[in-house]
Amino acid sequence: MKKIALIPARYGASRFPGKLLQQLGDKSVIAHTYHATRNTGLFDDVAVVCDHESIREDVLRHGGKAILSSREHICGTDRIAEALSFFPDATIIVNVQGDEPFTQKKPLEKLLHLFEGSDGASVQVASLMQELKDPALVQDPNYVKVAVDKAFNALFFSRSVIPYPRDQDVRPIYYEHIGIYAFRREALLDFTRLPVGPLEAAEKIECLRYLEQGIRMKMALTDYMGIEIDTPEDLQKAQQFLNQ
Numbered sequence: 001m002k003k004i005a006l007i008p009a010r011y012g013a014s015r016f017p018g019k020l021l022q023q024l025g026d027k028s029v030i031a032h033t034y035h036a037t038r039n040t041g042l043f044d045d046v047a048v049v050c051d052h053e054s055i056r057e058d059v060l061r062h063g064g065k066a067i068l069s070s071r072e073h074i075c076g077t078d079r080i081a082e083a084l085s086f087f088p089d090a091t092i093i094v095n096v097q098g099d100e101p102f103t104q105k106k107p108l109e110k111l112l113h114l115f116e117g118s119d120g121a122s123v124q125v126a127s128l129m130q131e132l133k134d135p136a137l138v139q140d141p142n143y144v145k146v147a148v149d150k151a152f153n154a155l156f157f158s159r160s161v162i163p164y165p166r167d168q169d170v171r172p173i174y175y176e177h178i179g180i181y182a183f184r185r186e187a188l189l190d191f192t193r194l195p196v197g198p199l200e201a202a203e204k205i206e207c208l209r210y211l212e213q214g215i216r217m218k219m220a221l222t223d224y225m226g227i228e229i230d231t232p233e234d235l236q237k238a239q240q241f242l243n244q
Contacts, residue, residue: 003112004045004090005037006083008076009098011052019229020098021058025242029229030055031062032101038064040105042112045090048098049083074196075206077181081192084185093188095181099229101238107222111182114218124187125210126218127154128178137176142230144177144205146219154217157205178224181207187215 009030013019020030027035030048038046047065050056051072059066067086073079080095087093092115096103107128114126129146137143141159148154156162163172183191197212199205210217227238 001091001115002044002089003042003092003094004047004087005043005094005096005108006080007033007037007046007048007096007098008079009048009050009052009055010076010079011050011055013099013230016229016231016235019235020055022229022235024101024235024238027062028058029101029235029238030098031059031064033096033098033103034059034062034064036101036103037096037108040103040108042105042108043094045087047083047086049080051079077188077191077206081188084189091185093183093185095183097179097228100180100226101229102226102241104224104226107178107180107220107224110220110222111180114220115182115184123218124184125207125215126182126220127207128180128222128224129175129219130178130222130224132174132176138174144179146175146177148175148219152219152221154207154211154219156211157203157208159203159205175219175221177205177207178222 009020021028024032034048047067048059049067049069051069056066056068067083069079069082111126111128114120114123132138138161144157145162146154146157147162157177194209194213199212200208229235
């Protein structure tokens with residue numbers, strides 16, 4: 001399998017516009033993400049797929065590879081699918097979020113492992129999750145929750161609390177969805193041909209597009225505790241982490 005990592009990068013983030021170009025230590029957030037992903041040594045190629053020339057120039061200036069998408073896209077998965085024409089031999093594509101400057105090797109390794117062997121032959125799409133223990137974060141709609149079956153196939157993703165604890169004597173495990181995906185090539189291309197359904201439109205969670213079409217998504221459990229840059233406060237936390 002030829003494995004590549006593509007990093008979708010959008011300039012106009014709603015909560016923190018221009019966040020990917022914010023300085024974090026000696027380089028930008030997006031440059032950190034690119035180099036952290038490349039330094040895992042897991043991929044045959046790594047590239048940023050962006051919607052703004054300033055992001056492309058920044059990545060190139062820091063020795064990375066960047067592709068400027070030719071049109072607007074409603075989500076990062078659509079954006080990286082456009083860039084597949086530059087990688088005709090890629091069979092497994094990992095979508096690494098651009099605002100994850102401390103991307104680590106072990107979670108990505110777990111994700112890629114799901115496609116291997118006889119059990120992995122049927123896996124078309126996979127993603128990551130981690131246990132969510134803070135009750136305040138379980139209630140927070142900015143933290144996407146995922147419910148899974150016993151084989152760790154995703155049943156549903158939601159910004160609401162799932163499962164809802166109607167029986168207070170039951171202590172369910174809550175999982176946070178980490179927005180890093182892996183696709184077989186055809187599954188990624190198929191994504192762009194699928195219509196946006198009412199669940200995806202309501203929740204604004206792109207992977208619901210697969211579930212609405214009856215396509216299974218395999219989940220890998222990780223203790224990944226990176227810092228996602230969504231707000232200026234997150235950037236401050238990342239700077240403190242980097243300083244340590």
